[in-house]
Amino acid sequence: MTGAPHGSLYWNPGAISYLAELMLALVLSGYLVVRATREIRQGRVHASTFLLTILMLAISLTFLASMLRVLTAGGWVSYAMPWSRTDAWTTLAMPWSRPFGGIVSTSLILLAYHFPKPLRNARTEMRIVGTSLIVLTLVEVAIAVKADLAILTYTAWWRPQWIAGWMNLATVGAAIIFWRQLAVASGAARSASAGHRVFDAIASVWRPAANREARVARAFLILTILPMIHTTALFLPDEGQFGRYPLDIFICWSALAQLVGLTLVLVGYLPERSSFLFKLTIIGLGVLLATVNGLAWIVGPTYAAQFRAPGLPVSGQALRYAPRGGTLGYAMQPTAFLPEPARGQAIGESGGRIDLMFPLQFYGRSYRRLYIDRLGTIGFDHVPQATDAAFGQGVQPAIYPMLVDTANSDARITAFGDAERLIVTRRDRCDADATDRCYQVQTILYADGRIDVQYLDIPAAPPFTLFSPLRAPWIVGITPGVDLRAGPPILMDYHRAFLMYLDRLFAPLVLFTIATALIAAIGLPLLFSNFLVAPLERLLRGIRRFRDGEADTQVAISFNDEIGYLIESFNAMAREQTALTRRLEDRVAERVAEVADMTVRNTKLEERTRLSADLHDAIAQTLASASLHANALPARLRDRSGPDVEAAEQVARLNRHALNEMRLLLTELRSAGEQFSPTNRLTELLDSFTRLHGLAISRDLAEAAPLPPEVFAMFYRVAQECLNNVVKHSGVREVELVFDALEDRALLTVSDQGRGFGAADMGRRERLGLGIMRDRARMIGATLEIDSAPDQGCRVTMIWIR
CATH class of the missing domain: 3.30.565.10 (Histidine kinase-like ATPase, C-terminal domain)
Structure with a gap:
């Protein structure tokens, strides 16, 4: 991956962190762009979707600019570094992380006013706040333009850190607005008194959410805490044994957590039923990127601690830079270690000018004075600054005995000169527990142009830090500045060697990260679709069929896992529901049959009653009259012969029998349904x-x-x-x-x-x-x-x- 423009980008744990954040942000940005485009085509653009899309795109660009800064190892005092081209887009893009951050803050504030619902009675307030934030963002744009112009002119310019405070305040403001959204969604604004409204608004932070809007507002309120921590980190110093390692680890992981949380809250609130797979993919991708990032930061410090700067001067060594004449510049060679006693004029913290007693020849030019800074660096145009080394070969002719500035040492610089030479000595005064960061170097400039550097005391293995080039020996050598006509510079850049050392390990990890993320972005949906979403979709289809009346619906079980248990529970419920329905149907059928049978019996009873009444009124009365006449016949035929009387009596008996049969029949008709004793009747x-x-x-x-x-x-x-x-x-x-x-x-x-x-x-x-x-x-x-x-x-x- 060192094939970036001019080999100026070097992969390291910090760049891996920003790459992970950038990849996740790009995925979410793509999702929001697709959703916003769909809404535009459907003619229903929502302000919240538009603002969320701008927010995520700005976050992605912020991560990109920050990643370029870390890849170049710039941004510590100036964005440029000696090995980077000042006119390359990778260099000029670095200052734009702050304008993009301003867009993030502005979008976040405006989103807070609109999401989850437009905040009531806040339109004028929103316009004032939004206009102010847009103005501040434009100021950041002007600052970025000025920074790019400074880079192009080899000028080290860095805006004051306190200017970033407005972004921190904007994040606090967004948290307050989301809190107001939470209070409104929770009903705190409906309280009778002002005191109760304030108490309810505060209590809504921990009370159970009353509705979806309240849950979303609370989630965004929590998510705004992480950006507040991020922007607060801008004010933290870079000092420490590990520099900014722990801080950047925390920022990367919290940024990944924030993006995943934003996805879960946002996609969970949107009225879409197809977002489940996307949420699972984002979670899986976020965990994967966090794991890769954690691996980089676990391996990085240990690997960095093994770095030994090649060719770094050691204690007791001396180097001589001898002029070669013409346009050949200088030649560097070892020389005898013959240090001089430290004496002469002390150089203050702001550096000082030294008037020479002899004309000093340096890269074809003669100098009668020079400038020394508090680190022992010698410049010929002005007091050297550490940032001078960040631009190409340097912005002025200079001598770098050893450019290093440790945080726990106090460098004492002295200069002594006579008619033939100038002796500049640096002796660091360090605490007893910080001797591994103390340096003692002596530079001797001769009138004939020779330069001897005596390394009195150099730590054997100085620890190099990723984001702080000056914490270890950075540059050793001499340079003619921007004018190279008198010869090339002789500069040993040990910090670049350190970055190249890290790049050999982490460049392959970048390819692995990108390939793994792509495989995960494609493979996770397929994996989740086959093993998770497909069984759930089958279950949903079964539920729909069951809801539509297919009571015997059964869903096939693919795996005996939690989803399989859920499907089996549904199948059991469907079977039980079907059995219950059938039992109810059988009971209803039985009841219907009983009602029908009862209706038939009632009809029969009514018919029997009618028939009984008809028989009684017609035939029974006639039989009764016939029986009376038949009973009187034997008495009237008493004077007749015996057979006639017997026949008359037989007729009377038959009439009585017929009448009894009729009465029995009437009794049966009227008492239908009652229980009789068969033996008694027979x-x-x-x-x-x-x-x-x-x-x-x-x-x-x-x-x-x-x-x-x-x-x-x-x-x-x-x-x-x-x-x-x-x-x-x-x-x-x-x-x-x-x-x-x-x-x-x-x-x-x-x-x-x-x-x-x-x-x-x-x-x-x-x-x-x-x-x-x-x-x-x-x-x-x-x-x-x-x-x-x-x-x-x-x-x-x-x-x-x-």
Whole structure:
């Protein structure tokens, strides 16, 4: 990955962090752009969607600019570094992280006014605040333009850190507005008194959310805490054993958490049913990127601690820069270690000018004075600044004995000169526990142009820090500045060597991260779709079918996991619901049948009652009158012969029998549905035939359980018809009747030893009587058997089984 413009970008843990943030932000930005485009095509643009899209795009650009800054290792005092081209877009893009951050702050504030719903009675306030933020963002744009112009002119310019405070205040303001949204959604504004409204608004932060809007407002309120911490981190110093490592680790992880949280809150609130897979993908991608980032930061410090700067001077070593004449510049070579005592004029914190007692030749030019800064760097145009080394070969002719500035040391610079040489000595005064960061270097400038650098005391393995080039030896050597006509510079850039050392490890990790993220972005949806979403969709389809009336719906179980258990629970519920429905349907059918049967019985009862009334009013009254006249006949025929009197008495008996039969029939019709004792009724029937016709009836009656009234009525009529046939046709007066009844079955047998009959002997009337008996048996589902032959009697058997 060092194939970036001019080999000036070097991958490191910080760049990996911003890459992870950028990739996740781009995914979410793409989702929002697609959604905003869809809303525009549908003609329903929502301000919240528009602001969220701008917010995420600005966050993505902020991450990109910050990643470029870290890739270049710039931004510590100036965006440029010695190895970067000042006119390259990668360099000029770095100052624009602040304008993009201003857009983020402005969008966040305006989003707070609109999301989840437009804040009531805040339109004027929103316009004032929004206009102010836009003006501040334009100021940041002007600052970025000025920074780019400074880079192009080799000028180290950095805006004061306090200017970033307005972004921090904007984030605080967004949190306050989201809090107001939460209070409104929770109903705090409806309280009667002002005190209660304030208390309810404060309590709404921890009270259970009343609705979806309240939950979303609370989530955004929490999410604004992380940007506040991010912007506050801009004011923190860079000092420390590990520089900014812990801070950048925290910022990266919290930024990833913020993006994932924003996705979950936003997509969970949007009215879409297809966002489940997207949320799972974002969570999986966020966890993956956080893992890669954590791995980079775990390996990075250990790997960096093993770095040893190649060619770094050591204690007791001396280097000589000897002029080569013409345009050849200087040659560097080892020389004898012959340090001079430290003496002479002390150089203050702001540096100082030294007037030479001899003309000093340096890169083809003669100098009578020079400038020394507080680190021992020697410049020939002005007091050197550490930022001078950030631009190409330097902004002025300079000598860098060893450019290093440790935080826990106090460099003491002295300068002593005579007619032939100038001796500049740096001795750091350090605490006892910080000797590994103390440097002692002596520079001797001779009148003939020779330069000797004596390294009195150099730490054996100075720790290099990613974001602080000056914390370890950065540059050693000499440079003619921007004018290279007198010869090339001799500069050893150890910080760049450190970055190249890190790049050898982390450049392959970048390819791995990008490839893994792409595979995850494509593979996670496929994986979740097959193993999670597809079973859930099958379950949803089954629920819809079940809801639409397919009661026997069953969903196939793919895996015996939690979703499989959920599907099996649904299947069991559907089966139980189906069984319950069928039981209810059976019960309803039974009830309907009962109601129908009851209706039929009621109809029959009504018909029986009507028929009973008609029989009573017509036939029964006539029979009663006929019976009265028949009873009077024997007395009137007393003077007649015996056969006439006997015939009159027989007529009277038959009339009385007919009247009794009619009354019995009326009683049956009126009392339909009541339970009768079969044996008692049959006994009454048999006794009446014995009394009227002189039949000798052998009877065997058994009653184990009462029969249904309609069943017994048919048995009764068949028995009656059989006895009538015996009286009319058998020619005998002996008959045998057997009746046996259980709850679900009954048997009737009537037999005699009379003349019997064959099929050819039966007349129309006899056939009619037998047909009526068969019809009666068929009405109750019974079977009727007639066994008879001439001169062999007759047997009638009727069997009923429920």
